[in-house]
Amino acid sequence: MWSWPFAWQIAPELLRAVQTTIAATLAGFALALVGGLLLAFARRAKPRGVSLAAAGVIEFVRSTPLLVQLYVLFYGLPSAGISLPPFAAGVLGLGIHYSAYLAEVYRSGIESVPRGQWEAATALNFSRRQTWTRIILPQAIRPIIPVLGNYLIVMFKETPVLSAITLVEMLMTAKMIGSASFRYLEAFTLAGMLFFLLSYASSLLIRRLESKLTQR
Amino acid sequence: MNNTRQTADPIVRYRSISKTFGDLTILHEIDLDIAPAEKVAVIGPSGSGKTTLARLLMTLEEPTSGTIEVNGELLWHKRVNGRLVRADERHLHKMRGNIGMVFQHFNLFPHMNILRNVTEAPIHVLGLPREEAVERAVTMLEKVGLGDKLEAYPSHLSGGQKQRVAIARALVMRPSVMLFDEVTSALDPELVGEVLAVIKEIAREGEMAMMLITHEMDFARDVADRVIFTDGGTIVEEGSPEQIFHDPQSPRLQAFLSRFRAGSGKEVMR
Ligand SMILES: Nc1ncnc2c1ncn2[C@@H]1O[C@H](COP(=O)(O)OP(=O)(O)O)[C@@H](O)[C@H]1O
Ligand SMILES: [Mg+2]
Numbered sequence: 001m002w003s004w005p006f007a008w009q010i011a012p013e014l015l016r017a018v019q020t021t022i023a024a025t026l027a028g029f030a031l032a033l034v035g036g037l038l039l040a041f042a043r044r045a046k047p048r049g050v051s052l053a054a055a056g057v058i059e060f061v062r063s064t065p066l067l068v069q070l071y072v073l074f075y076g077l078p079s080a081g082i083s084l085p086p087f088a089a090g091v092l093g094l095g096i097h098y099s100a101y102l103a104e105v106y107r108s109g110i111e112s113v114p115r116g117q118w119e120a121a122t123a124l125n126f127s128r129r130q131t132w133t134r135i136i137l138p139q140a141i142r143p144i145i146p147v148l149g150n151y152l153i154v155m156f157k158e159t160p161v162l163s164a165i166t167l168v169e170m171l172m173t174a175k176m177i178g179s180a181s182f183r184y185l186e187a188f189t190l191a192g193m194l195f196f197l198l199s200y201a202s203s204l205l206i207r208r209l210e211s212k213l214t215q216r
Numbered sequence: 217m218n219n220t221r222q223t224a225d226p227i228v229r230y231r232s233i234s235k236t237f238g239d240l241t242i243l244h245e246i247d248l249d250i251a252p253a254e255k256v257a258v259i260g261p262s263g264s265g266k267t268t269l270a271r272l273l274m275t276l277e278e279p280t281s282g283t284i285e286v287n288g289e290l291l292w293h294k295r296v297n298g299r300l301v302r303a304d305e306r307h308l309h310k311m312r313g314n315i316g317m318v319f320q321h322f323n324l325f326p327h328m329n330i331l332r333n334v335t336e337a338p339i340h341v342l343g344l345p346r347e348e349a350v351e352r353a354v355t356m357l358e359k360v361g362l363g364d365k366l367e368a369y370p371s372h373l374s375g376g377q378k379q380r381v382a383i384a385r386a387l388v389m390r391p392s393v394m395l396f397d398e399v400t401s402a403l404d405p406e407l408v409g410e411v412l413a414v415i416k417e418i419a420r421e422g423e424m425a426m427m428l429i430t431h432e433m434d435f436a437r438d439v440a441d442r443v444i445f446t447d448g449g450t451i452v453e454e455g456s457p458e459q460i461f462h463d464p465q466s467p468r469l470q471a472f473l474s475r476f477r478a479g480s481g482k483e484v485m486r
Binding site: 114116117119120122123124125126127128130134135138139142 | 274275276305309312313315316317319321322323324325326327336337340341385386389
């Protein structure tokens, strides 16, 4: 049966693990935000080779499981002379995997900006770069914030897969507590609660951000 | 470049300009000169190529053949060993500084307030110090009657106000030629007047050449030094407002004008 004293006893250890989970999520997401944007740009690039290559990467990454990508990064790369610690491999894997999804999200945002905005930017003689940074991206990103936020939460909930490359994240910690004490109920319940609380809090934050930005 | 100002030289010169989309020819070998400070109204049925004519000059559309010169310099081309080659983005960027455009659908930047809509390009394109850009913008916004809307966002303005902001935004760049493409066509009828009044005021002040594509015949008559009538991708007739409106020569212009009068000032659209 549920034991409060035991739950209290294991809480600190789970809270330590949750930090790893959060750090991996945030770092992976930051990487995906940048990587996704770069892929979206490459996808639109004039040289056909570049845009086809980007399309290929996006398609490939989206059609293979994250777990496989993590195995390649963690167990495969060392034979090519590159060994990454579990955290770095995990962040890289999450970043690459979600880049491919975010590239498509960015694309939809960019396409939602009316052609007239590009034309006004040209008429005012903004450079290509200024047109992107000052006119197009601010308008492209605003409507996709909810989707980006959703991917952040999805990514967070998928972090247990990192235990497959030995990263001691929250679920792995719960499992270790369980197998050491033969009490699984408290550890898994608490882990679940933590996932819920953090996901819910982030979704509230994202909604606040969204409504703040759409006030105009 | 020559430094002595020769008013005889046109500020804009279209030479044998053709434009095709697929196998549809929109403009047929257009020749057109605009003198510095000249106000040219362009009238004609919709689909006759008026917008395309302006977009070619604004570098939004590339000519299929022919050349355009602005201030005596080729717009879309460069001469390399006596041959014309497509100019690069650098050259286009340099040339665009001479040209401004106001669009039918305003195209204000919805994520910026009015003041920033008008200061953004002076600061980041012209490189003006912020205070100077703000001063220039505020003066211009006051001139178009929007000095009290600096902090407002475009979505809070009426169509007429939006278009006046768009005019101010183009004017602060101080182009030598300004293109107005049916800038009142998207407005509710009761808002047309305020926008036309602003344009008339600017036209009176003078220095800048203007191409005014419009369906407002009274406005064209009041403002233009010269009126051009396009139909089917060619310039069918041109002349002073007097000639065009009171003594039209070609049957096509006569038919166009009578359709207008019949339709109480508004052309019957397709
Ligand atoms: N990007 C385009 N692709 C194909 N056809 C076009 C394009 N832009 C304009 N057209 C066609 O060119 C013709 C002239 O258009 P436009 O210059 O807009 O005329 P106007 O401004 O006089 O109404 C129209 O038949 C229009 O459908
Ligand atoms: Mg038009």
